[in-house]
Amino acid sequence: QSALTQPASVSGSPGQSITISCTGTSSDVGGYTYVSWYQQHPGKAPKVMIYDVSKRPSGVSNRFSGSKSGNTASLTISGLQAEDEADYYCASYTSSSTWVFGGGTKVTVL
């Protein structure tokens, strides 16, 4: 199972919106609504920001939103803030009853 494809880095100025893509295949992202997104700050465990494509856990800011079209899922961060600077990973359930992560995207707030 190959890792999902994410851009290595995305940047934006405070207040702007950015979108991170996550491309898989019909055997993972395209085949299920079980795509989730994780934020990870250096030295910390990941934190789920979006699950089941577009659901937001309790306590996560509504500036984070998720969507999916075909084999590509997306995470949008609106009103970018300094605290959003982190690594972001997507994950998807697969047809082999396994899970696969994306390679990760470093978000920089300019």
Next chain:
Amino acid sequence: QVQLVQSGAEVETPGASVKVSCKASGYTFTTFYMHWVRQAPGQGLEWMGMISPSGDRTNYAQRFQGRVTMTRDTSTSTAYMELSSLRFEDTAVYYCARRLEDGYNFGHWGQGTLVTVSS
């Protein structure tokens, strides 16, 4: 509240095995799958496998098949991940994780266990 507390850092030599534990509290242990995810230094997250709530079923990522064994002890609410035939490239932080109350995700994470493979 849900807590997953992992065992401490380990240093192993190539070819050895390591067993990492993950003690769960704050919920009914036999209700949720437990997953294991690792992260090599400076690298991304890698899903290793999962074990069913009762411990009778496991599913491992293909690249770990034959080297990893996941078990759980319901009497102590502890999950275990054992990796054998260690290689230098197995140096990583190993996390246990389970989903939130709903949905398909990794909503709760252990603090991570650093395993260093060094000669």
